Amino acid sequence: xxxxxxxxxxxxxxxxxxxxxxxxxxxxxxxxxxxxxxxxxxxxxxxxxxxxxxxxxxxxxxxxxxxxxxxxxxxxxxxxxxxxxxxxxxxxxxxxxxxxxxxxxxxxxxxxxx
Amino acid sequence: xxxxxxxxxxxxxxxxxxxxxxxxxxxxxxxxxxxxxxxxxxxxxxxxxxxxxxxxxxxxxxxxxxxxxxxxxxxxxxxxxxxxxxxxxxxxxxxxxxxxxxxxxxxxxxxxxx
Numbered sequence: 001x002x003x004x005x006x007x008x009x010x011x012x013x014x015x016x017x018x019x020x021x022x023x024x025x026x027x028x029x030x031x032x033x034x035x036x037x038x039x040x041x042x043x044x045x046x047x048x049x050x051x052x053x054x055x056x057x058x059x060x061x062x063x064x065x066x067x068x069x070x071x072x073x074x075x076x077x078x079x080x081x082x083x084x085x086x087x088x089x090x091x092x093x094x095x096x097x098x099x100x101x102x103x104x105x106x107x108x109x110x111x112x113x114x
Numbered sequence: 115x116x117x118x119x120x121x122x123x124x125x126x127x128x129x130x131x132x133x134x135x136x137x138x139x140x141x142x143x144x145x146x147x148x149x150x151x152x153x154x155x156x157x158x159x160x161x162x163x164x165x166x167x168x169x170x171x172x173x174x175x176x177x178x179x180x181x182x183x184x185x186x187x188x189x190x191x192x193x194x195x196x197x198x199x200x201x202x203x204x205x206x207x208x209x210x211x212x213x214x215x216x217x218x219x220x221x222x223x224x225x226x227x228x
Contacts, residue, residue, distance in 0.1 A: 032214040043118070043205050043219035044157065051214060089157065093214070100145065100209070101170055102217060104157040 003027045004092050006105035014113055019077040021108050023090035026071065030092040034102065035064060035075045038087045047088075048075070080112045116140045118220035120206050126226045127196055135191045135223045137206030146189045147207040147217060148181065150174070157205070163189065196227045 005024045013019045021035075031052040036044035050057040050064045050073070057064050063076045077084055087109050091102040119138045127133050139146050148160040161171040163181055180192045189208075193200055203224050207217040 034216055036219075041221070043120075043207075043221045046216040046218065049214070049216055091157075100214075101147070101159045101162055101172075102149075103159070106156050 003030075004090060004103050004105040006090060006108050008108050009106070010109040010111070012111045012113065013080050015082055016079045019075075019080045019084065019110055019112065021075040021077075021088050021090075021110065023073045023075075023105050024071060025073075025092050027092070027094060027103075028071070029094045030103075031095065032093045033064070033066060033073050034091045034093075035062075036089045036091060037084075038089060038107070044089060077110075080110075082112050082114050085110055085112050118206055118208055118218055120204075120220035120223050122223060123221070124224045124226070126228065129198055129227055130195050133193050133196055133225065135204050135206075135225070137189045137191075137220055138187050139189055139206065139208030140210075140218055141187070143208035143210050143218070145169075145209045145211075146183070148191045149205045149207060149219075150202040151205065151222075152199075152202040160191075193225075196225075198227050201225055201227045
């Protein structure tokens with residue numbers, strides 16, 4: 001079951017440049033999308049989210065873009081910093097129900113080089 | 115900032131033994147979750163819990179698993195008879211209320227079944 005896919009297992013960028021992480025989904029019922037960051041030995045930490053009624057949400061250095069027709073979302077980090085080095089997961093949920101379970105992608109390991 | 119806490123951080127058990135993983139969700143949150151991540155694999159949903167009952171569960175959450183909120187603060191996951199394939203990181207998460215809101219995760223319990 002690959003409802004949420006992150007096709008790039010890793011990404012390396014130079015400090016100060018833009019990092020772009022991508023995510024594709026197949027379930028057209030998903031209406032809420034999130035990005036989480038995970039350091040080793042820690043749980044996922046919420047970064048930013050977007051509802052399907054929007055196509056962009058920005059929070060400081062982080063911007064999430066949603067293209068519903070392509071079933072694609074991306075996370076832009078600019079400028080990238082060495083502390084951003086972590087595994088990034090996209091996640092999606094379906095409907096406004098009590099369960100609100102998240103379906104996660106497989107993650108992309110971002111390495112920001114000083 | 116309030117956080118989800120999980121104990122123990124690492125649990126080693128023998129196959130066939132029962133384990134209880136403990137979580138203290140954020141105090142004003144109403145929805146509680148368990149997820150797991152087998153090494154090298156995706157973060158997978160196990161179960162969601164609201165109003166003292168399970169609201170959703172995945173195929174992974176079979177009769178060997180149970181959850182309980184024994185008091186006003188703890189949320190536990192019990193595995194009755196552990197198998198080798200239960201070895202994973204188990205993450206507890208909570209969120210405040212209905213509607214779209216991000217899940218807040220604990221740092222996980224690493225379960226090793228030998």
